[in-house]
Amino acid sequence: MKRKKVLFICTGNTCRSPMAEIIFRAEIKKRKIKYVDAASAGIFAENSTAISPQSAACLRQMGLDYSKFKPRQLKHKMIESAFLVVCMTEKQKELLNGSGNVRSVREIAGFDIPDPYGYGDEAYRLTAQLLCAAVDAIIREYFSPAGSGQTLCPVG
Template sequence: MKKKYGVLFVCTGNTCRSPMAEGLLKIKLLGEFNRRISVKSAGILGISGSSATAHAIDAVFDYGADITKHVACGISEALLKESNLVLCMARNHREYLIERFPHFQDNYFLLKDFAAASKSAAPDIIDPIGATLAGYRECCQIIDEEIERILPVILRFVDDKFSN
């Protein structure tokens, strides 16, 4: 069996933005693509073992995603090695990865800038930690819109990988 195409979402603590993105992408992958794509998330703080925040769980539930079983993990070389595409929530996440893991930097992109016609004027997806549920829902909506925008590109990459 061929190795799966790996998509990794990265944020700060892996309890808000990146698990929401992971959950949202997973529910959009149907049929064959669900079997050919691995979706994970991690945080640059290296915190492991925490669950997603209650507001993150509630926000993605509105979209049909369930991240109640999410367990936070820190970024690692092993995760990066199995990832074809690393989507960062903010510039500082990408900069951190480039500084510490430069050999994978061709795979690092900001979620808002990936496959965009032009660079975003506000490329960071603001961390909702400490916000109300409304703040999390706003963040989740932004992430969902970005995933909808890039999904056709990801599916094309997967088709290219498995057709060779």
């Protein structure tokens, strides 16, 4: 079976989408879903940047490895090759002329994931918690309707 890729999109690919990618990978591994993978990119990413220190701290607190992560600029071919593209906000979906395989977190989970950049540690912890709920909703809707509830996400 060909692996289905979920592509998470945010603005700079340093805060929200990398956390979503890494949390999603951990969840599909935990739930033993083998035919799915994840990636992330930023609409306005700079390839020379790194994951934000606050995002890294949240992932560390969850016991998740982010050491191989490198921010990437979104390319059209990434969207075309993904099974599902998940934008953190409705606005980002609009920027991508979202249709077909492009969805927003709001459409799947009922809420946007606001950008925590510049708002301090508590905003990043809240972002991680929202991403855990969003990842659970994505997995339930697309990959494992029966398996839900127990996520990796006690961040706080």
